[in-house]
Amino acid sequence: MRITRRALQEVNQHAGEGYPYEICGMLIAERRTDPVTQTRRVRNVMVERARDRYEMDPRDQIRIQRECDAAGLEIVGYYHSHPDHPAQASITDAQRSWAGPVYLIVSCARGRVVDANAFVAEHDGGPMRGEPLEVLHFTLERVADGVHAAIALPGSGAQGNAAIVDLGDRTLVFDTLLTPQAATALRAAAERLTGRPPTWVVNSHWHADHVLGNQVFAPEATIVATRRTRDLMLAHRLAERLPGTLASREQELAGEQDPERRRSIADELAEGRLLMEALPDLRRVHPSLTFEQRLTVHGSDRRAELLTYGGGHPDDRVALMGDLLLVRSHPLFAHGDPWALRRALERVRELDLDRLVPGHGPVGSVDDLDLLLRYLSTVEEMARSDGERALEAPVPSPFDGWAASGLFARNLRFVLERG
Numbered sequence: 001m002r003i004t005r006r007a008l009q010e011v012n013q014h015a016g017e018g019y020p021y022e023i024c025g026m027l028i029a030e031r032r033t034d035p036v037t038q039t040r041r042v043r044n045v046m047v048e049r050a051r052d053r054y055e056m057d058p059r060d061q062i063r064i065q066r067e068c069d070a071a072g073l074e075i076v077g078y079y080h081s082h083p084d085h086p087a088q089a090s091i092t093d094a095q096r097s098w099a100g101p102v103y104l105i106v107s108c109a110r111g112r113v114v115d116a117n118a119f120v121a122e123h124d125g126g127p128m129r130g131e132p133l134e135v136l137h138f139t140l141e142r143v144a145d146g147v148h149a150a151i152a153l154p155g156s157g158a159q160g161n162a163a164i165v166d167l168g169d170r171t172l173v174f175d176t177l178l179t180p181q182a183a184t185a186l187r188a189a190a191e192r193l194t195g196r197p198p199t200w201v202v203n204s205h206w207h208a209d210h211v212l213g214n215q216v217f218a219p220e221a222t223i224v225a226t227r228r229t230r231d232l233m234l235a236h237r238l239a240e241r242l243p244g245t246l247a248s249r250e251q252e253l254a255g256e257q258d259p260e261r262r263r264s265i266a267d268e269l270a271e272g273r274l275l276m277e278a279l280p281d282l283r284r285v286h287p288s289l290t291f292e293q294r295l296t297v298h299g300s301d302r303r304a305e306l307l308t309y310g311g312g313h314p315d316d317r318v319a320l321m322g323d324l325l326l327v328r329s330h331p332l333f334a335h336g337d338p339w340a341l342r343r344a345l346e347r348v349r350e351l352d353l354d355r356l357v358p359g360h361g362p363v364g365s366v367d368d369l370d371l372l373l374r375y376l377s378t379v380e381e382m383a384r385s386d387g388e389r390a391l392e393a394p395v396p397s398p399f400d401g402w403a404a405s406g407l408f409a410r411n412l413r414f415v416l417e418r419g
């Protein structure tokens with residue numbers, strides 16, 4: 001069974017809130033064979049023995065079934081919690097199971113989920129057998145021959161995008177995501193897609209969500225970056241800043257009413273907490289090979305050209321952009337220079353490119369690059385004409401639906417202060 005980190009998080013949240021009673025709900029996917037991306041809570045109508053039994057409210061079930069039918073979604077399974085008991089199917093669970101759906105059981109100790117396992121029934125009424133539970137950090141998308149983009153799922157511990165390039169005789173991985181857990185999945189995907197472990201790992205820039213998975217690849221793979229990126233990585237003090245960042249996000253969430261904004265802050269918080277959990281095992285691994293302007297990695301089938309102004313990009317008219325390009329997501333001006341970004345984007349524009357893999361958001365095209373250029377001019381224009389008053393204005397169209405909307409005001413302020 002495959003499930004997104006966010007969906008599993010929803011189950012864990014429900015189990016924690018319901019503790020010490022059993023909670024239950026439904027697992028939902030786009031199609032029967034797709035990963036579980038959504039969950040729905042169902043009331044447990046078992047009142048007398050709610051500590052160790054559950055019975056799903058049939059009215060909830062019918063309502064959710066109707067909703068899913070209307071939205072073209074599939075109910076692929078059920079979840080419930082075992083308070084202070086292992087995440088194993090009990091005899092009762094087996095007796096009441098049906099062949100077909102997947103059953104997810106989470107074990108909850110003192111209000112916290114400590115284990116999760118999936119089961120399927122061999123026949124109606126059992127017996128049940130374990131089903132591997134795979135937590136997804138990203139989706140893979142083929143963007144050209146030998147090139148796959150790993151697009152981060154929100155709240156998954158990946159946070160940034162990455163890419164896998166099959167050079168023919170060697171494998172190159174571009175960026176390594178936020179947590180070692182997500183990076184382990186990336187490495188496994190690279191091995192599965194190319195049939196060999198990665199030889200080259202490129203870090204597009206120093207931000208945590210693009211480099212903290214490095215430890216999973218080294219020392220077998222050589223980690224490559226610009227000299228400047230390596231210097232910035234050496235200077236970055238992550239552990240000291242993380243608790244403060246988490247605390248301010250929690251405050252922000254408490255004061256936020258808008259559901260869309262709440263969701264985006266909650267995702268960021270989830271990423272931060274996953275990173276916090278990973279911290280004790282985290283080793284900072286820095287690039288061992290650096291370059292100044294340009295480096296070409298040659299493979300038997302294709303080559304990757306690493307250009308400092310445009311992230312890395314292999315052949316096939318595909319560019320792996322790192323955070324030079326974000327698709328449907330606000331950029332962050334503060335750690336860079338928006339004017340240099342504009343020049344870089346204009347140079348990338350001159351390359352004859354088809355598909356662009358952004359640092360955040362779905363795979364895009366040159367149109368998305370143009371849209372980001374328009375974003376840069378819009379922010380500049382607003383800062384110039386309205387000054388401080390621009391900070392009060394709503395995010396203008398067509399950028400109003402973009403993720404990380406809180407960055408818009410920060411970007412305006414940045415331009416106001418530097419402009």
Ligand SMILES: [Zn+2]
Pocket residue numbers: 080081082089090093105
């Ligand atoms: Zn059970």
Ligand SMILES: [Zn+2]
Pocket residue numbers: 160207209210323359360
């Ligand atoms: Zn990033």
